[in-house]
Amino acid sequence: MLCLTLAKKTIEEDIADFWKNRAYIGIAEIRLDALDFKELEKVSSLTNQVDLPLILTCRRKADGGFWMGTEKKRIQILKQILELGDFSYIDIESDVKRPEFEAFIKSKSIQIIRSFHDFEGVPLDLYSKISKLASKGDIPKIAVTPKTVSDLILIFKVESELASIKEKIIIGMGPMGVCTRILYKKVGSMLCYCSDDDMNLGLLSPRILSELYRADRVNAKTHIYGVIGNPVLQSVSPQIHNPGFHAIRFNAIYVPFLVDNVRAFFHLAEVIQIFGFSVTIPHKIDVLPYLGKSTREVRLIGSCNTVVRKMNLWKGINTDYYGFINPLLPYFDSEQIHEAVVIGAGGASRAVIWALKNRGVKITILNRTVEKAKALALETMSNYDSLENADKYSGRSDLIVQTTPLGMGEKVDFDPAPKLKFLGTEIVYDLIYKPHLTKFLERANDSGCILCYGIDMLVEQGKLQFEEFTGYHYPSINIVF
Numbered sequence: 001m002l003c004l005t006l007a008k009k010t011i012e013e014d015i016a017d018f019w020k021n022r023a024y025i026g027i028a029e030i031r032l033d034a035l036d037f038k039e040l041e042k043v044s045s046l047t048n049q050v051d052l053p054l055i056l057t058c059r060r061k062a063d064g065g066f067w068m069g070t071e072k073k074r075i076q077i078l079k080q081i082l083e084l085g086d087f088s089y090i091d092i093e094s095d096v097k098r099p100e101f102e103a104f105i106k107s108k109s110i111q112i113i114r115s116f117h118d119f120e121g122v123p124l125d126l127y128s129k130i131s132k133l134a135s136k137g138d139i140p141k142i143a144v145t146p147k148t149v150s151d152l153i154l155i156f157k158v159e160s161e162l163a164s165i166k167e168k169i170i171i172g173m174g175p176m177g178v179c180t181r182i183l184y185k186k187v188g189s190m191l192c193y194c195s196d197d198d199m200n201l202g203l204l205s206p207r208i209l210s211e212l213y214r215a216d217r218v219n220a221k222t223h224i225y226g227v228i229g230n231p232v233l234q235s236v237s238p239q240i241h242n243p244g245f246h247a248i249r250f251n252a253i254y255v256p257f258l259v260d261n262v263r264a265f266f267h268l269a270e271v272i273q274i275f276g277f278s279v280t281i282p283h284k285i286d287v288l289p290y291l292g293k294s295t296r297e298v299r300l301i302g303s304c305n306t307v308v309r310k311m312n313l314w315k316g317i318n319t320d321y322y323g324f325i326n327p328l329l330p331y332f333d334s335e336q337i338h339e340a341v342v343i344g345a346g347g348a349s350r351a352v353i354w355a356l357k358n359r360g361v362k363i364t365i366l367n368r369t370v371e372k373a374k375a376l377a378l379e380t381m382s383n384y385d386s387l388e389n390a391d392k393y394s395g396r397s398d399l400i401v402q403t404t405p406l407g408m409g410e411k412v413d414f415d416p417a418p419k420l421k422f423l424g425t426e427i428v429y430d431l432i433y434k435p436h437l438t439k440f441l442e443r444a445n446d447s448g449c450i451l452c453y454g455i456d457m458l459v460e461q462g463k464l465q466f467e468e469f470t471g472y473h474y475p476s477i478n479i480v481f
């Protein structure tokens with residue numbers, strides 16, 4: 001079940017939020033602590049206007065909520081509202097000891113969710129905490145904050161350690177917990193909280209959880225795939241793979257994993273049986289020691305962006321290599337590419353240079369740190385120069401490839417080589433995919449150059465990963481970013 005957290009200031013807004021998301025959810029939680037005080041008397045009208053089970057919660061500030069009044073007042077309000085409205089569950093924190101109030105709740109056949117929050121980490125006695133919370137017949141709820149992959153392993157093992165506790169709620173909060181929310185069924189949680197509002201807890205929207213991840217359909221047979229990186233939550237790869245799995249009717253899910261430690265992630269991959277994963281910054285080199293097999297491209301480039309389970313081994317592949325070169329194939333077929341200038345000498349540049357080199361292209365590498373350009377040039381028998389001398393290379397190549405991050409994020413207005421002039425005959429390729437048209441490409445477009453976009457490389461490398469993951473070609477569907 002997906003549980004929509006209703007945390008607006010007014011009941012009217014909560015009701016609107018409920019109906020906006022009704023198609024995706026199975027239950028909702030009304031957060032009294034978020035409501036304006038004068039709205040509290042209207043709560044019973046909400047219970048009449050929604051058609052799903054409701055959880056009643058009034059979260060104290062110390063537990064991440066907004067309630068600042070006294071404990072006596074909080075219990076009094078909860079009791080009043082329980083008298084008037086129709087609720088299936090009430091969330092009460094683990095340290096609240098009010099036998100009379102609890103007896104009253106039980107007399108109304110409302111189930112108690114007994115919650116424990118940890119905003120600093122994951123307690124080592126996690127399993128015994130859950131068992132204790134469950135011991136009085138309540139539904140235990142644990143909301144903890146994983147900070148490392150080892151914390152994630154503790155959370156993902158809850159289901160196997162405590163399989164006898166059928167009804168439980170397990171949540172990993174914060175950016176690292178996002179994978180535990182998407183995979184809430186693997187964690188053994190009976191529900192996953194969601195919201196359209198970013199409450200800085202790692203909550204995802206009901207539509208994303210339901211339509212993109214199909215999180216509520218995960219079952220014991222679902223194959224898990226993902227992307228590892230740091231940061232990783234901005235990755236658009238889930239938008240490539242999840243709709244692809246769905247289109248070919250493959251029971252699989254592709255999840256972002258924020259990973260601090262690659263070694264620990266390979267352990268997690270065994271714990272939850274991950275079948276394959278994409279690798280992004282900064283782990284493309286760190287994964288190499290764990291590969292039992294790797295392709296020629298991985299060995300040439302010295303980095304790996306795709307790992308798949310093959311028999312009992314992890315196999316490393318570099319789909320950036322073909323993802324980069326495939327959009328250029330028509331120009332190779334028409335013999336338009338003989339000489340190239342490559343701006344940048346980082347990880348992506350290595351895949352670009354080897355792919356061009358293996359097609360017989362004469363390459364000049366321009367980089368801010370000239371020593372790095374020199375080292376890569378020696379390895380690949382290319383020419384090199386400082387990026388500062390870019391103007392010397394105007395009109396001297398058929399292809400210009402931009403591989404630095406200048407032109408994206410905070411540097412969206414930057415042009416990495418403003419002095420490099422275009423004749424209009426060149427093919428200009430920028431690896432940046434957001435924005436689609438970088439300042440660099442905009443200038444090339446104004447000069448009449450042929451443009452190649454980073455998004456084409458991204459989609460191409462993603463489709464090749466999909467083939468490695470599934471053994472099928474990527475289906476002909478529209479990818480929506």
Ligand code: NAP
Binds near residue numbers: 281344348408458
């Ligand atoms: P990286 O290994 O960190 O390399 C960054 C390169 O950019 C280095 O050559 C670095 O020069 C240069 N650079 C960074 N900041 C600079 C600045 N302020 N001025 C001049 N040069 C600067 O990164 P990467 O993995 O190669 O990724 C680079 C870009 O490629 C990113 O934008 C990434 O999103 C994109 N990419 C796209 C795809 C795709 O599918 N479209 C795939 C992979 C990567 P120094 O050596 O002097 O530091």
